[in-house]
Amino acid sequence: MAFHLDTDKLVDLDRAVRSIEDGALVALGGGLSARLPMALVRELIRQGRSGLHVVGSAHSIDVDVLIATGTVTVCEESYVGFEQDLGLAPAYRRAAETGTIEVRESCCVTILTQLRAAEFGLPFLPVRGVKGSDIRRLHPEYREVVCPFTGETLVAVPPLRPDVALIHAPLGDRRGNLHLDQPYVLDERFAAASRNVIATVERVGSAEEVAAAGVTIPAHLVSAVAEVPYGAHPASCYPAYAYDRAHLGEYVRAATAGGSELAEYLDRYLTGQPTEEAYRKLVGADRLAALGQWSESIDAWKELFR
Amino acid sequence: MSARAKSNEQCFSIDEWFVVALARTIRDREVVFHGFGSPCAQVAMHVARHSHARDMMLVEGATYSINPEPPFIPPTGNDLALEQGASYRMRFEEFFDAAIRGDVDRMFLSGGQIDRYGNTNVTAVGPLERPKVKLGGGGGGCNLAATIGHLSLWTTRHRSGRTLVEHCDFITDMGHRTPAGSRAELGFAGGGPEWLVTELGVFDFDDGGQARLRQLFPDVSVDTVRAATGFEVQVASDLRSVPLPSSAEIAALRAVDPLGVRRSEFAPEELRRTFSHGQSVGCAC
Known part of the structure; x- marks a missing residue:
């Protein structure tokens, strides 16, 4: 976890993603349908990466589309799905049911504890729960430890040190300082525990501007930054835009159908679009602009979610 | 008005x-x-x-x-x-x-399957190696259920007959007792499930940690609840209608x-x- 001291880490998306190797342990930032690192996910798919081991808290289309394209071998998220609104994650579900990925479902608290062990440079940390839950069956690496002070038996979990954390931020500078809006979810912990952080930002600003907005993730933790407007789409990246519920619906329908319908979606939005610029053009400037209109009025905001 | x-x-x-x-x-x-x-x-x-x-x-x-x-x-x-x-x-x-x-003090939890002890399954229906349905997953539940003061469980799919089951295929979040032991035996400070609210009625949990029907919605009979429930339904002696x-x-x-x-x-x-x-x-x- 050596600090990253280069003074200029601004690269294009292609180069940022090229450093991620097949089989890497990848932490995905953001959560549910908010601030997901979708441009990085799309570029991983364009570059044909495979064998990834993904880890995170509660996620949706980022993990599901990586699974749909055969990019993932091991999934260690605490949840993958589209909540009550759009339901189960179709590709995740299919891959788990047919055994084409290894499901190591975990728990937000356990992941947090494992990241802290990595941050502290410790060989393990204990968690109080997990006992009595079958989640333990998915993790033969867990052990038990007896507290030397109280005699209590606790579950011991090893450190989690991702090879790379993928994070999307509304604002950052060339050095890699990132400003995020809350909720940060696990992004701060991922940044500190991972060997590398590859970030996309809606906009690159001056060091002064980022400092004034507030640095959430400092440059010394970040290895590369790429400027990608709408880099979280179809997830939200407030204050710039709300999530694109209709697009998520389109994906879930295609992924549920599978076969040619899914192939068509993947070709249309991912493999068929060589760059993010092409992707934005396909989604449409009007549509993207509409997602930014949430702030005009409560009615406009509500209307986006109908 | x-x-x-x-x-x-x-x-x-x-x-x-x-x-x-x-x-x-x-x-x-x-x-x-x-x-x-x-x-x-x-x-x-x-x-x-x-x-x-x-x-x-x-x-x-x-x-x-x-x-x-x-x-x-x-x-x-x-x-x-x-x-x-x-x-x-x-x-x-x-x-x-x-x-x-x-x-x-309190957290709300649901599940694709819920058993009489209030254990919940949000991970997988069917055998774990080859699940019939892979559910979304538990988020933070498997640690939180141990220490949060009380759990309010709910399901809106009781009538399906598939939700309140004799045994969960997978226990994601612990209720009052699992094959690994009771909450006291596992050293969990949280009180576990206090209520289970379904679209048919409301259960509490008796001293042994088992669900007990306390209230019914007025268009539902005890027989309907029994027919939809995979475990034997205990009915409280003061069973009444859900308060309006x-x-x-x-x-x-x-x-x-x-x-x-x-x-x-x-x-x-x-x-x-x-x-x-x-x-x-x-x-x-």
Whole structure:
């Protein structure tokens, strides 16, 4: 976890993603349908990466589309799905049911504890729960430890040190300082525990501007930054835009159908679009602009979610 | 208030009554949390805070914001709408640390399967190696269920016959007892499930940690509950009807959930169940 001291880490998306190797342990930032690192996910798919081991808290289309394209071998998220609104994650579900990925479902608290062990440079940390839950069956690496002070038996979990954390931020500078809006979810912990952080930002600003907005993730933790407007789409990246519920619906329908319908979606939005610029053009400037209109009025905001 | 508006408030549907029943599991001055993907629990917390539990501390499930006044409940749990008017926004770790050390009084939990001890399965139906249905997963539940003061469980799919089961195929979040032991034996400080609210009725848990039917919705019989339940149904000696929602509770609910996201948890045929204060069943509105 050596600090990253280069003074200029601004690269294009292609180069940022090229450093991620097949089989890497990848932490995905953001959560549910908010601030997901979708441009990085799309570029991983364009570059044909495979064998990834993904880890995170509660996620949706980022993990599901990586699974749909055969990019993932091991999934260690605490949840993958589209909540009550759009339901189960179709590709995740299919891959788990047919055994084409290894499901190591975990728990937000356990992941947090494992990241802290990595941050502290410790060989393990204990968690109080997990006992009595079958989640333990998915993790033969867990052990038990007896507290030397109280005699209590606790579950011991090893450190989690991702090879790379993928994070999307509304604002950052060339050095890699990132400003995020809350909720940060696990992004701060991922940044500190991972060997590398590859970030996309809606906009690159001056060091002064980022400092004034507030640095959430400092440059010394970040290895590369790429400027990608709408880099979280179809997830939200407030204050710039709300999530694109209709697009998520389109994906879930295609992924549920599978076969040619899914192939068509993947070709249309991912493999068929060589760059993010092409992707934005396909989604449409009007549509993207509409997602930014949430702030005009409560009615406009509500209307986006109908 | 116009006559029509008044009459609308006297009529309500099962999703509304259900959410109010959930809200009433919250006591005033409790610190309460819901998981994501839980619109009924989410709406219930806001209803409680605007009716009988005005001094509760409401922690939103995926933004960790405290006591927000959202202009509406959006269909996703991590949205800026759920931070509007919040007095504070916790970090992820700030909330989970508080929950693990025992500073959170209540959490809402559901499951694709729920057994008599209130164990819940949100991981997989069928054998783990080759599941019939891979569910979304448990989020933070398998640690939180150990230490949070009380759990309010709920399901809107009791009638399906597949939800309240003899044994969960997989226990994601522990209730009162699993094959590994009881909560006391495992050293868990949290009290475990206190209530289980379904679209058919309300259960509490007896001293042995087993679910017991306490209340029924008026259009449901004990036989219907038995037929839909995979474990033997214990019925409380003082079984009664679920208390009616107040007009204030219904008004609070409609104000906070104008998009009706709570309804996404119900089968379409359930949503046809409507009630009124006057006659309690069979409202024509």
